[in-house]
Amino acid sequence: MLEVGAIWAFTSTTMASLMFFWSMYKQFVPYQVRNYLEKTLKKYLDKFFGTTSNFVCIKFPEYTGEGLSKSRAYDDIRNYLSSRSTARAKRLKAKESINSKSLVLCLDDKEAVVDVFQGVKVVWSLFVEDKENQSVSKVGRYLTLSFDNHHREMITETYIDHVLREGKEIALKNRERKLYTNNSRLDYISMRDGRWSSVPFTHPATFETLAMDLDKKEDIKKDLIKFTKGKDYYRKVAKPWKRGYLLYGPPGTGKSTMISAMANFLEYDVYDLELTTVKDNAELKKLILDTKGKSIVVIEDIDCSLDLTEHRKKKKEDDEDEEEKKEAENLKRQRAQKESNVTLSGLLNAIDGLWSACSDEKIIVFTTNFVDNLDPALIRRGRMDYHIEMSYCRFEAFKVLAKNYLENESHDLYGEIGRLLEEVDVSPADVAENLMPKSDEDDADICLRRLVKSLEEEKKKKAEREARMKKKKAEKKEKKEIQKKVNGAEENGKKI
C-alpha cells in the first residue's frame, strides 16, 4: 500500500514538474529558439535511432518570407484540393465575385484532406500558427503534406509537381476572364491604369448561338481545338505558338459575335486594341508585349483604323453606292491617321514580335468590312492563317437565329423565308432584329410574318436598285457612243 502511494506521489510530482517546465519553456523561450532546439533534437534522435517516425511532413506557407508576398504554391495547392472529389473539402464556398466560377477550399485548422496518388495515400492539413508566432500583419497559415517516408522520392519528384500543375490549370480555368482595352494616351501618361485597363468579359455568345453555315462553324471549332493542343507541334516545327484569323464580311454579319464565341469556347481573355489611340510603332510594340497568353488580340475594322494599305490594288467600281461607302471609309481613315503614327510596317513588326517574344498561346484577329482594301502583306498566310468570310444570312443561319430568339424549329413560313433569303442579301443582325419580340403579345407567328414583310420590302428595293443601275449603265454607254461620234466627226473635219 505504502509502495503504491510512493509511486503515485512520485509520478504526479514528475508530471507536475514536467508540465511546469513545459509551460515555462513555451512561455519564456522565444519561438525561433524553440524551433531551432526541436529541429536539432530531432536531427540527433534520427542520427542515433534511425528515423524517429515513418511519416514525413512538408510545410507550404501562405506567405513567402520576402516582403510577405502571397505564395503561388499555397494557392495552387488550395485549388487542387478544392477539385478533389474524395477530399473532405465538400464544404466549398463560392468566391464573392459573380463572374468567377471558382470554388475555394474551406478547411478548419488542423482539418485533414486525404488524397490518393498512384496508390499512395497522402494527407493535407491546414495549420494556423498561434497568434504569438504570427508575422506582424499576416496570419501565419500553412498547408502541410504528410506521407509515408517510403514514398518520399515519388511524392517530392512527381506528386508535388502534379499538384502544382493541376492547381495552376484549375486557377486558369476558374479565373475571371477579362476584356482589355488600351488606354488613351492621356490616361497612360498620367499612369492611372497602365497600358491596358479591363472589365470582366461577360459576352454570352457561343458557337451554338452563332448563325452561320454549320460545316464552316465546325471547321473553325476544329481549327481552334487543334491550335490549343498544338504546344508541342509548334515547338517541333519551330513556329511560335500563335494563329491569326481574318474575319471579313458586310456589317452585322457577326464578326464581333464570332470573336466572343471564340473567346468563350477557348476560355481566353480578349484584348481589344484600338489602333487610332496608339501614338506610334514603339508604343504599339509595348502594348502587344504587355498582353498575356491564352488571349485573343483583336483589331476591329482594321481597314478604317489607319492607312494600312500601302500597296492596295485599286479596283474599278461600277457601283456608285460602293464608291460612296469607300469614300466615307477613306475619310475616316485619314482622320484616324492624323492622330496616330502607326504604320503598316510597324504593325507587321509588332505582330511578328509578339509571337516570337511574348507568352505563348495567342490568337490575333483582324476584322474588316472591305477585305480588298487591305494590303496583301497584312493578311498573307502565316500572318493571318485562317480567313473566314462572314456572309449574309441564308436559311441555315436563319434556323439558328429562330431557335435563339423564338425557341422555334419549324413553321409554315420557313419555306417562304428560305426562298426569300436566297434572293436578297440581309445580315444576320437585320434578321435577328425582326425575330426579336417587341412586346409580350409578339409570338413566333407575328415575328416570322414581320420578317417575311421586311424581306419582301428588301426584295423590292433590290429590284429598284438594279433597275436604276441598269438605266445608269445604259446612259453611260449612250454618252460614250455620242462622244465617240463627236470625236470621229472632229477627226474627219481636221482631215478635210
Ligand SMILES: Nc1ncnc2c1ncn2[C@@H]1O[C@H](COP(=O)(O)OP(=O)(O)OP(=O)(O)O)[C@@H](O)[C@H]1O
Ligand atoms: N452570325 C450571327 N449569329 C448570331 N447573331 C448575330 C450574327 N451576326 C449578327 N448577329 C447579331 O447582330 C448583332 C451585331 O453583330 P456583330 O456586331 O457581331 O456584327 P459585325 O459583323 O461585327 O458588324 P460590324 O462590321 O458593323 O462591326 C449582334 O449583337 C448579334 O446579336
